Amino acid sequence: MKPRLVAPILILVILTGCAGSIRDNFRRAALISGEVALGIDQTERDVYATGVYDDATHKKIGAAILVMLKAVRVYERAVAAWPESFSMPPDVPTALADAIAAINNVERIIEGIPGTGKLTANLNRIKAALGGK
């Protein structure tokens, strides 16, 4: 398993404890992260509507958010396709790591852009839900 995959999976397992199956925990994380990702998408639009940054910046952030949304959807689909009573399919940790990477990328792009504090806060929320750093 790639080193970058170990930490988020370990964190998720430890944080969620023994009660409830691992599969349930991943499903719950997918739901939470998906909803927060949608919130981030809308929040960016709201911030842009205030005129705090220009069209080019909005497009640049939008491109990163698009990648994030797609990555979160891949993760959600991988988790949704995980059959009950089966061990974790290999595409789940990969999708999880890709989603975290996409989120970190959004964070990098918005760093230093005024008015994006709320976006950063929501990005931290989604990372917490996924167990990423």
Add this chain to the structure above:
Amino acid sequence: MAEIQMDLQTILLLANGLISIAGNLAEQIARVKAAAKKAGATDEQLAELDLKLSAAIAAREAEQ
């Protein structure tokens, strides 16, 4: 109506018992709530999320 005479000690014992029952009940309620919270997302919830994510993705793609 029969008069019920209770001394202070009996009242305290009774109160203690009621508090203990209330505590156990609160603990039971907390356990049920925690169990409900730990339940995984349903298939319907994930399917609904998928639709919403797809709509958001389509909107962003149209802007690019």
